[in-house]
Amino acid sequence: MNDYRRFLQPNVVAQLSNIELKARLVVEGFITGLHRSPYHGFSVEFAEHRQYNPGDEIRHIDWKVYARTDKYFVKQFEEETNLRCIIVIDKSGSMRYASKNNISKFEYSSYLAASLAYLLMKQRDAVGLALYDEKLQTYLPPRSKTSYIAEILKTIDQTYPSDKTGTAQALNQLAEKISRRGLVIIFSDFFDDPDSVLNALKHFRHKKHEVIVFQILDPQEVEFMFSGSVLFRDIETGETLQTQPIQFRKTYRHYVQEFVNQIKRECFERNIDFNVIRTDEPFDKALRQYLTKRARM
Numbered sequence: 043m044n045d046y047r048r049f050l051q052p053n054v055v056a057q058l059s060n061i062e063l064k065a066r067l068v069v070e071g072f073i074t075g076l077h078r079s080p081y082h083g084f085s086v087e088f089a090e091h092r093q094y095n096p097g098d099e100i101r102h103i104d105w106k107v108y109a110r111t112d113k114y115f116v117k118q119f120e121e122e123t124n125l126r127c128i129i130v131i132d133k134s135g136s137m138r139y140a141s142k143n144n145i146s147k148f149e150y151s152s153y154l155a156a157s158l159a160y161l162l163m164k165q166r167d168a169v170g171l172a173l174y175d176e177k178l179q180t181y182l183p184p185r186s187k188t189s190y191i192a193e194i195l196k197t198i199d200q201t202y203p204s205d206k207t208g209t210a211q212a213l214n215q216l217a218e219k220i221s222r223r224g225l226v227i228i229f230s231d232f233f234d235d236p237d238s239v240l241n242a243l244k245h246f247r248h249k250k251h252e253v254i255v256f257q258i259l260d261p262q263e264v265e266f267m268f269s270g271s272v273l274f275r276d277i278e279t280g281e282t283l284q285t286q287p288i289q290f291r292k293t294y295r296h297y298v299q300e301f302v303n304q305i306k307r308e309c310f311e312r313n314i315d316f317n318v319i320r321t322d323e324p325f326d327k328a329l330r331q332y333l334t335k336r337a338r339m
């Protein structure tokens with residue numbers, strides 16, 4: 043494995059000493075990967091470039107970028123590059139779950155959110171943070187001051203999942219709180235009533251925000267590859283159930299897929315970017331999704 047790929051692996055990143063180091067190395071590994079990929083030139087300049095649109099002045103086309111990408115990009119002025127972004131992390135009880143050899147969904151979301159915040163700051167965008175369980179617990183408004191990243195990372199690092207959950211209620215509360223249009227990036231397993239969650243996501247679109255949704259799931263929550271007799275315990279209620287998973291694995295997978303597809307379908311209809319990310323996947327998948335969205339804005 044190339045050295046830069048190591049710092050995109052969740053289990054490797056988890057072993058690093060502090061969250062600032064984790065975020066920095068994930069972003070540096072990601073950017074190194076972009077340089078070595080067919081997408082070279084796509085994002086390293088993209089804080090100061092956007093794709094050419096009919097009507098743009100030809101004199102603003104960056105021909106050096108065109109030579110590398112075979113695509114037309116125009117240079118942006120400073121006031122055009124400003125983006126306001128809120129990174130939202132679900133810290134409810136179900137986010138504590140981690141199967142063997144994987145980090146928890148909350149840890150994964152935290153490292154990815156910290157990396158995105160670091161990347162946003164490098165691009166001179168304004169970034170803020172929201173943390174919720176059954177309601178909005180923490181809100182740091184978007185700012186572009188470089189020193190602000192330290193407060194965001196410290197807040198993430200000092201946050202732990204609770205036993206409460208209420209994604210729909212918390213997201214509706216947040217949608218009312220954000221006063222200016224911007225980009226909202228949400229990390230959650232969305233283990234709540236799907237119709238209520240979807241209504242909350244639509245609330246952001248009603249407020250004219252762009253939205254990226256990352257549904258963070260553990261591999262076992264998707265594959266359900268438990269064997270033998272297993273005792274399951276609900277993280278949030280404490281209820282237990284002893285059963286043979288193999289007896290209903292197929293049915294379980296069907297319902298999980300239906301759950302994911304419902305959210306995905308509704309998000310697509312509302313022009314919300316929806317992505318399922320497993321906690322055993324490298325972080326660059328999500329970072330690339332963000333850059334793709336950013337380039338379209």
